[in-house]
Amino acid sequence: xxxxxxxxxxxxxxxxxxxxxxxxxxxxxxxxxxxxxxxxxxxxxxxxxxxxxxxxxxxxxxxxxxxxxxxxxxxxxxxxxxxxxxxxxxxxxxxxxxxxxxxxxxxxxxxxxxxxxxxxxxxxxxxxxxxxxxxxxxxxxxxxxxxxxxxxxxxxxxxxxxxxxxxxxxxxxxxxxxxxxxxxxxxxxxxxxxxxxxxxxxxxxxxxxxxxxxxxxxxxxxxxxxxxxxxxxxxxxxxxxxxxxxxxxxxxxxxxxxxxxxxxxxxxxxxxxxxxxxxxxxxxxxxxxxxxxxxxxxxxxxxxxxxxxxxxxxxxxxxxxxxxxxxxxxxxxxxxxxxxxxxxxxxxxxxxxxxxxxxxxxxxxxxxxxxxxxxxxxxxxxxxxxxxxxxxxxxxxxxxxxxxxxxxxxxxxxxxxxxxxxxxxxxxxxxxxxxxxxxxxxxxxxxxxxxxxxxxxxxxxxxxxxxxxxxxxx
Amino acid sequence: xxxxxxxxxxxxxxxxxxxxxxxxxxxxxxxxxxxxxxxxxxxxxxxxxxxxxxxxxxxxxxxxxxxxxxxxxxxxxxxxxxxxxxxxxxxxxxxxxxxxxxxxxxxxxxxxxxxxxxxxxxxxxxxxxxxxxxxxxxxxxxxxxxxxxxxxxxxxxxxxxxxxxxxxxxxxxxxxxxxxxxxxxxxxxxxxxxxxxxxxxxxxxxxxxxxxxxxxxxxxxxxxxxxxxxxxxxxxxxxxxxxxxxxxxxxxxxxxxxxxxxxxxxxxxxxxxxxxxxxxxxxxxxxxxxxxxxxxxxxxxxxxxxxxxxxxxxxxxxxxxxxxxxxxxxxxxxxxxxxxxxxxxxxxxxxxxxxxxxxxxxxxxxxxxxxxxxxxxxxxxxxxxxxxxxxxxxxxxxxxxxxxxxxxxxxxxxxxxxxxxxxxxxxxxxxxxxxxxxxxxxxxxxxxxxxxxxxxxxxxxxxxxxxxxxxxxxxxxxxxxxxxxxxxxxxxxxxxxx
Numbered sequence: 008x009x010x011x012x013x014x015x016x017x018x019x020x021x022x023x024x025x026x027x028x029x030x031x032x033x034x035x036x037x038x039x040x041x042x043x044x045x046x047x048x049x050x051x052x053x054x055x056x057x058x059x060x061x062x063x064x065x066x067x068x069x070x071x072x073x074x075x076x077x078x079x080x081x082x083x084x085x086x087x088x089x090x091x092x093x094x095x096x097x098x099x100x101x102x103x104x105x106x107x108x109x110x111x112x113x114x115x116x117x118x119x120x121x122x123x124x125x126x127x128x129x130x131x132x133x134x135x136x137x138x139x140x141x142x143x144x145x146x147x148x149x150x151x152x153x154x155x156x157x158x159x160x161x162x163x164x165x166x167x168x169x170x171x172x173x174x175x176x177x178x179x180x181x182x183x184x185x186x187x188x189x190x191x192x193x194x195x196x197x198x199x200x201x202x203x204x205x206x207x208x209x210x211x212x213x214x215x216x217x218x219x220x221x222x223x224x225x226x227x228x229x230x231x232x233x234x235x236x237x238x239x240x241x242x243x244x245x246x247x248x249x250x251x252x253x254x255x256x257x258x259x260x261x262x263x264x265x266x267x268x269x270x271x272x273x274x275x276x277x278x279x280x281x282x283x284x285x286x287x288x289x290x291x292x293x294x295x296x297x298x299x300x301x302x303x304x305x306x307x308x309x310x311x312x313x314x315x316x317x318x319x320x321x322x323x324x325x326x327x328x329x330x331x332x333x334x335x336x337x338x339x340x341x342x343x344x345x346x347x348x349x350x351x352x353x354x355x356x357x358x359x360x361x362x363x364x365x366x367x368x369x370x371x372x373x374x375x376x377x378x379x380x381x382x383x384x385x386x387x388x389x390x391x392x393x394x395x396x397x398x399x400x401x402x403x404x405x406x407x408x409x410x411x412x413x414x415x416x417x418x419x420x421x422x423x424x425x426x427x428x429x430x431x432x433x434x435x436x437x438x439x440x441x442x443x444x445x446x447x448x449x450x451x452x453x454x455x456x457x458x459x460x461x462x463x464x465x466x467x468x469x470x471x472x473x474x475x476x477x478x479x480x481x
Numbered sequence: 482x483x484x485x486x487x488x489x490x491x492x493x494x495x496x497x498x499x500x501x502x503x504x505x506x507x508x509x510x511x512x513x514x515x516x517x518x519x520x521x522x523x524x525x526x527x528x529x530x531x532x533x534x535x536x537x538x539x540x541x542x543x544x545x546x547x548x549x550x551x552x553x554x555x556x557x558x559x560x561x562x563x564x565x566x567x568x569x570x571x572x573x574x575x576x577x578x579x580x581x582x583x584x585x586x587x588x589x590x591x592x593x594x595x596x597x598x599x600x601x602x603x604x605x606x607x608x609x610x611x612x613x614x615x616x617x618x619x620x621x622x623x624x625x626x627x628x629x630x631x632x633x634x635x636x637x638x639x640x641x642x643x644x645x646x647x648x649x650x651x652x653x654x655x656x657x658x659x660x661x662x663x664x665x666x667x668x669x670x671x672x673x674x675x676x677x678x679x680x681x682x683x684x685x686x687x688x689x690x691x692x693x694x695x696x697x698x699x700x701x702x703x704x705x706x707x708x709x710x711x712x713x714x715x716x717x718x719x720x721x722x723x724x725x726x727x728x729x730x731x732x733x734x735x736x737x738x739x740x741x742x743x744x745x746x747x748x749x750x751x752x753x754x755x756x757x758x759x760x761x762x763x764x765x766x767x768x769x770x771x772x773x774x775x776x777x778x779x780x781x782x783x784x785x786x787x788x789x790x791x792x793x794x795x796x797x798x799x800x801x802x803x804x805x806x807x808x809x810x811x812x813x814x815x816x817x818x819x820x821x822x823x824x825x826x827x828x829x830x831x832x833x834x835x836x837x838x839x840x841x842x843x844x845x846x847x848x849x850x851x852x853x854x855x856x857x858x859x860x861x862x863x864x865x866x867x868x869x870x871x872x873x874x875x876x877x878x879x880x881x882x883x884x885x886x887x888x889x890x891x892x893x894x895x896x897x898x899x900x901x902x903x904x905x906x907x908x909x910x911x912x913x914x915x916x917x918x919x920x921x922x923x924x925x926x927x928x929x930x931x932x933x934x935x936x937x938x939x940x941x942x943x944x945x946x947x948x949x950x951x952x953x954x955x956x957x958x959x960x961x962x963x964x965x966x967x968x969x970x971x972x973x974x975x976x977x978x979x
Contacts, residue, residue, distance in 0.1 A: 386620045387617070387621055391620075399661050402661040402662055410658060411658075414655065414658065418650055422647060428631075429631055429643075432628065432631060466548075468548050468549060468550060475550065
């Protein structure tokens with residue numbers, strides 16, 4: 008590992024360094040403003056360094072990490088979404104008493120875990136990244152120890168994540184027994200005999216369990232609605248976007264190295280994709296809690312992503328990348344709105360909290376409408392271009408059954424999105440909830456995200472170019 | 482450039498209308514009216530400034546690179562067919578603003594915003610010649626329409642609006658898949674990624690692929706038109722929408738279905754479309770009769786008018802799939818005249834509802850002596866709807882029947898039966914609604930000058946189209962000549978059949 012390698016690692020090092028600085032800062036002086044400021048500065052610096060190291064790549068840093076265009080793209084996405092979460096957290100936690108500063112510490116560590124995941128090409132770094140992420144998330148989900156739902160969500164997440172990590176470890180052990188290596192890339196070159204294949208296939212299946220859990224796809228989705236509902240809104244946003252993005256990035260890298268070609272693996276993922284699309288959309292139909300609706304819709308959305316990725320053509324990597332950006336922007340905006348409408352008593356997650364919102368707060372409600380339309384994939388939003396891209400890569404690979412399932416289930420999905428839209432625009436209730444003014448931080452974040460949501464929906468060419476150049480490495 | 486201006490004026494007008502509602506309740510109405518009027522003038526100017534040389538297919542066009550990675554262009558173009566639809570759009574747009582002048586009293590700014598944006602979407606649909614852009618506009622026009630129904634509609638508005646949205650969205654996605662399939666097949670044979678209409682025209686397809694892709698398009702347009710088994714959203718949406726919404730739905734949104742068939746299905750997939758002919762003709766005749774019979778048994782006046790649309794649009798489908806110029810001219814005439822006559826009926830029903838707060842035929846009766854001018858207008862448009870010679874609808878349906886007679890005598894006979902039933906429902910509507918004794922002792926204001934103006938213009942329009950339809954047919958002629966080229970293929974195929 009030489010000096011250039013260290014330079015290439017700078018985005019990760021900066022996040023880790025910020026975590027240390029924030030920890031020391033908290034030890035010296037507890038200040039919410041200062042901690043949030045340090046966190047945002049560190050993430051911003053890390054994001055800039057992602058752009059700065061772009062000319063140095065691709066670079067294999069030890070056998071654990073590979074920094075290439077692909078990794079940098081996802082690193083940028085992960086860091087940017089973490090920064091948005093941090094900015095949203097500031098307002099959300101300012102309303103709460105008690106110790107708020109440690110949340111930023113956990114957030115930075117979780118981001119570091121995500122960063123390691125997107126750069127990893129080795130099972131060791133895969134597991135390290137995943138565990139750093141998971142352990143920080145336990146703390147973040149159950150951050151309000153006084154709330155029953157938060158504790159329930161935290162414990163649920165802890166138990167299920169530990170179990171899935173155990174499955175993953177066992178799977179890795181089996182793969183190692185079969186191949187004798189922990190590097191993803193060496194899996195491709197092996198020509199395996201029958202006996203090692205008998206070890207490899209269960210190994211892959213078990214490792215898929217670990218990944219599937221983090222993505223919250225069926226049948227590993229049971230934690231999703233409870234965690235989304237119980238966790239503080241910004242943390243739920245982090246779970247929904249940053250952590251899932253990182254795991255998808257890893258999954259692509261992992262499967263690109265070999266097992267995807269096997270028909271058994273293809274079949275496995277097809278079943279997961281179809282089940283996720285159906286279950287996510289159907290279960291969301293009867294929900295009256297906005298956070299739970301978002302949870303079920305995220306199950307469906309990762310089903311859509313799997314469709315692109317199963318298509319496995321040149322378009323697929325780009326389609327997945329674009330869809331993840333679209334999904335991240337949309338979901339962050341959604342949770343941003345939940346955040347700004349929440350009070351110190353609880354999160355604004357009941358559908359009734361949104362009744363007639365348009366007539367009270369037209370701008371917030373318009374942005375929320377755009378979010379819902381984007382999730383439904385209606386034109387002029389980023390979600391539409393994402394869905395178009397996925398359908399295009401599916402059509403290119405002639406994966407018609409999957410595409411038909413996608414289309415039919417997304418029409419079901421439209422139904423519950425429209426239900427929320429109707430609520431937003433229905434007559435306002437008699438009881439007027441107190442009007443809070445937005446402070447500039449969340450206004451800036453929400454405004455920026457909303458602009459991206461529409462801008463890339465109407466003119467996606469710049470983002471497509473960026474993805475095309477970044478994905479050259481894969 | 483002027484095509485972009487047409488759309489931009491509507492979009493900006495909508496935003497201005499929404500903002501101006503803060504200061505005055507009349508400002509949004511005037512702004513919308515002015516914006517659409519300017520568009521109407523501009524559209525007429527395109528027509529008068531068109532070049533008549535045969536080598537130029539379009540009157541005017543704009544072509545910008547939009548998403549080069551996928552070969553997507555922002556390509557708008559106007560020919561005779563789109564021009565007729567544009568004029569209809571702006572005309573009915575003005576009517577829609579006028580007829581909601583007193584009906585809409587709440588959230589006026591946002592109402593006009595949606596009204597203008599749905600018009601902008603419809604205009605883009607009629608102008609788009611890039612298939613991606615077409616789909617984009619096709620979906621985008623739904624959202625403001627959805628809001629129009631869901632916010633300002635009647636009792637069961639949420640149910641109706643959701644049904645409308647789900648039907649169109651589901652069929653639209655099938656069309657998107659079909660567009661993508663066409664796009665990739667075109668790339669395989671030529672190596673070029675493009676959504677450009679004129680380039681996709683010549684794509685060579687295997688007959689199986691052509692049929693599958695054509696069906697994707699056909700379903701989307703059939704839901705809009707509507708073709709009978711897919712029509713169930715229509716009576717609900719038309720009934721629950723506010724008057725302006727009903728006028729736009731019946732007058733314009735349904736026409737996008739007919740337009741899509743003429744612009745895309747027949748030119749892009751002539752062989753497959755011809756294979757579909759027997760099915761399409763049967764569905765058309767079923768629609769004509771079913772719509773008319775169902776209309777006859779309605780008691781809700783608005784629902785009655787909605788079902789007559791199903792019947793009239795059956796003639797459009799019959800005309801398009803009869804594969805000859807006469808029937809085609811009839812189809813386009815029916816599309817335009819149906820926009821006027823049904824639009825006017827919806828305006829009248831809306832005006833009645835404002836006065837007597839019901840749409841139930843059983844609770845009406847004896848209105849003739851109370852509101853003579855309104856009743857006379859209703860009689861006029863009912864007669865237009867049943868196809869009285871001298872009015873536009875007659876010309877359209879007569880031409881369609883003439884054309885379809887050459888294809889199938891039996892089907893033409895059945896379609897004519899549909900016209901017979903339309904006499905029943907139209908006369909029943911007038912008798913039950915307006916004639917008879919004034920048992921409810923109504924005392925109501927007659928047509929206001931504003932409503933009088935709307936009616937006069939629409940009556941004159943229908944008379945003009947009825948007595949002198951030639952300008953419309955002339956404008957449509959070049960576009961039809963292009964379509965006729967597609968007829969040659971199936972005609973040849975027909976001859977080969979024993």
